[in-house]
């Protein structure tokens with residue numbers, strides 16, 4: 001036999017062996033090993049190309065072509081066998097890993113917003129539709145921002161209305177959110193519609209008072225602002241927040257930073273004014289305080305009182321949540337008992 005015949009016969013034998021092994025491969029992994037062994041980088045068929053060097057020059061192109069044809073035939077057989085094996089393997093896996101889609105899933109604990117957060121967000125969203133936007137301020141305030149600038153000078157009896165935590169001689173944990181407006185007056189120019197909200201602190205603790213609670217207030221500063229505008233704003237807010245047209249009434253009151261001042265009552269959202277335990281059978285429920293901004297407050301911040309007027313109103317967030325959800329004890333808010341918080345989850349349970 002000539003050299004070329006020997007090489008061709010060797011190639012034929014390799015091809016036959018490889019095809020048999022492809023057919024017999026029991027898994028796609030075993031099949032891949034056949035590929036590596038025969039026509040991989042250092043497989044038998046690839047290696048045979050080296051023998052070309054010894055062939056007569058005229059036989060070289062023909063033999064090269066033949067090797068490529070064999071490789072191609074093996075690759076085609078490989079792809080076909082691989083498809084078949086993969087289908088079989090998936091079927092086998094599906095049978096061995098029985099998946100019952102009708103089994104109930106693993107329940108997941110769904111978190112929820114704290115009612116203080118959700119009520120805050122709701123109030124901010126309602127007032128946002130009237131053009132009010134949110135501001136925040138520091139929790140520790142100087143005496144000036146917490147008292148002086150809000151028309152509560154030293155030795156003023158109104159300071160006793162707010163049982164204050166003192167940080168040092170001149171700083172307090174803010175007793176209300178009203179200092180926020182003072183910061184705004186110093187950095188922004190009227191007209192203004194702002195919401196101040198956040199935590200406030202007072203030395204007070206019983207079934208209806210917490211030493212750490214939350215307030216929200218709205219301030220409108222413009223050229224012509226009246227009690228009628230204030231009442232209209234609060235009526236709109238009550239309707240949106242409680243989801244019903246409830247009557248609103250003002251009772252004269254006193255706050256150093258507003259003049260005139262009023263307490264705001266709305267018809268009890270539970271009994272709609274007929275009398276129930278929440279409203280102590282009166283049909284009315286107190287929701288907050290309000291008034292026209294005292295010009296002395298504007299003067300402290302150099303706002304021209306001959307041009308600008310304002311109204312302010314404020315609510316306790318916990319109190320609004322108590323009224324809205326019929327909560328009986330304000331101390332439930334900071335306890336973070338999941339049995340309490342879980343009642344405010346929408347679309348799931350804790």
Ligand SMILES: [Zn+2]
Pocket residue numbers: 268269270271272273274275276277278279280281283284
């Ligand atoms: Zn009632």
